[in-house]
Amino acid sequence: MASLEFSVEHDYSAGPDDHTAEIQIRMFPTGGIPIAVTAVLDTGASISIFDKSLLPLLGITDVTAGSEFEVMAANNARAKAYAYDVEIEFLGRRMRVLIGFCPAWPDGTPNLLGMKSFFEQLHVAFKHRERLALVAFP
């Protein structure tokens, strides 16, 4: 039988009626002072998409300078997005993650950590009844 070991248990509890695995990550703006933002562990997202409002902090003035791709939301609406290689810190581990920004989506859109690039670097399991994310960094 296959088995995995996890080095970190992270409680993402936000109440019994909340079913989103929302966690906090650290980001490193060009201004030199790190910040924390919330993001959703979203295994249903093929790629990470973050709020475009964060772009200026990363020194990106022209979102279209990134690698263009298309995103499709649950309502089947398609939109162009642009990917960048962004350094984040998740549970103390520095990672470089391909993150897309979608100009058509409004400011304040939840940050989504998706399968491509992010979950490829981790082992994650959920004990959702206990609101626990089990994480290993292989």
Add this chain to the structure above:
Amino acid sequence: MAEFSPETAVSLLAPPAETRLQVDYAPETASSVQYEQRPWIRTRNPKAGTVESRWAREHPELLNSFRGTWVAILGDRILKSGTTVGEVYDFLRSQGYADALIMKVPLDQGRRPYLIARWQV
């Protein structure tokens, strides 16, 4: 409420009891100019934003006057609000506040909708 300084800010970011780290996350030696110039900034901080996020969830009434704006929260204090994230960040940078949680306060305090997403590359 306690006065804030970069030093006290770091002390407020003690690990919450509910997160159990079973590996050693001792900060690495500062190696970049960025950290050498600001030694109070942790090179790594696995708890960044967790205390603040919980505080925001537990005190929605204190965010009412900030709805629709960006805020920076450190510990149990809203340090700055503004109409843009850049405005808020500029304040943090000018004051040297590291690891503050930056968030846009939702206009609606009501129950959050279920998020269902499937994105395609």
